[in-house]
Amino acid sequence: MPAICDVDADNVLLRLLLTPEGRADPYPLYRELRDTAPVLRSSFGPVVLSRYEDCMTALRDPRLGRGTALRAAGEVPSLGFAGFDIDPEQRQAFFERAGNNMLFADPPDHTRLRRLVSRAFTPHRIDGLRPAVEAMVAAYLDDMLEVGEVDVMSALAFPLPVTVIGELVGVPATDRASFQPLVRAGTAALDPAADPATLHTATAAMDQMSAYFFDLVAERRRAPKGDLLSGLVAAREAGDALSDDEVVATAILLFAAGFETTTNLIGNGLLALLNHPDELDRWRNDPSLAHSAVEELLRWDSPVQLNMRTALEPAEVAGEPLARGETVVVLQGGANRDPGRFDQPESFDVGRLDNAPISFGWGIHHCLGAALARMEGEVVFNALLGRCGTIERRGDEPEWRPTLTLRGLAALPVSVTA
Secondary structure, eight states: OOOBOOHHHHHHHHHHHHOHHHHHOOHHHHHHHHHHOSEEEOTTSOEEEOSHHHHHHHHHOTTEEOOHHHHHTTSSOTTSOTTTOSOHHHHHHHHHHHOSOGGGOOTTHHHHHHHHHGGGGOHHHHHHHHHHHHHHHHHHHHHHHHHOEEEHIIIIITHHHHHHHHHHHTOOHHHHTTHHHHHHHHHGGGSTTOOHHHHHHHHHHHHHHHHHHHHHHHHHHHSOOSSHHHHHHHHHHTTOSOOHHHHHHHHHHHHHHHHHHHHHHHHHHHHHHHHOHHHHHHHHHOGGGHHHHHHHHHHHSOSBOOEEEEESSSEEETTEEEOTTOEEEEOHHHHTTOTTTSSSTTSOOTTOSSOOOOTTOOGGGSOTTHHHHHHHHHHHHHHHHHHOSEEEEOSSSOOBOSOSSBOOBSOOEEEEEO
């Protein structure tokens, strides 16, 4: 089926990308795109996909990659939103600062980097972390129950995953909290609609994080520890084809991604449960639902809403031909509500079977930390529901952060009782 060129569908996409309403609740707009233009060739650049199978096909296709080399050579304007991106040069400057990490790499560089890092995320290593995560969650809940009224985002959703990934990567405990505003500023550049001021701030944040990690790499070279950063430094010293730039860029990626998406999973997930009290009680009464329930939280309100791919060579997706350098936008959040894949997708069901959301991407760029995030989610919600007699939302509608690519709450005030 060829892509649809549709002014009305373009307007839906712009409302999704640019308006506060679209960020607060993108799902009606995803549904409208799926119904009217599931394969949309937008007037300002990319082909936009919103059906599950089309999105999966694009994420798996080896002809579609990150296109970093094409952007560096000037073959691809910015992220592919030709005529829409406000400041393509500033966005390119951000990507240059982001450096050589797996997120923006294509094979063979991606293959080499992922092989080295994946050793830290084996199933055995993740299972071994569970007791420590359970102890951390218990301590955070002690504090929350003692206070009674808290912002879940600052009391639990941020400090837990940043502590876990901080220990894995090797960021000292005293330095971790200072990274939250830097990571938030840096990841804002991943939004297609980021304005020049946002991109400038993101580039400065990336420079600051890079300087920090270059110093930390030098420290690990002098005094190695049992963390992932020491392992990357050792691989570099052993001639395993890692440059210092790659070590630093990889460390930033792992540390930032390790808490940013899990923080959103906890916040988005708790809000979904509070909005569906029957399902909250169902999970509370049956902790064995944890695995299927976390999958449903990921499907219902994904921490990552969209992804992008660039045609590395002439290709086609969903019946639409792509020239080298053309960009495809994969609306993962929309795919997760596709009735062609999920039975009653607008119903929230913590016991949903045959659930396979694409919240962590797919293909060679499938999130390395997906198993870690799922484990943290299971531990957090089983403990939260098991120990809290009541969890009630306080105040008006919660405020969403002003980004779509990474979807999460700015705050989630609640009252809790034991």
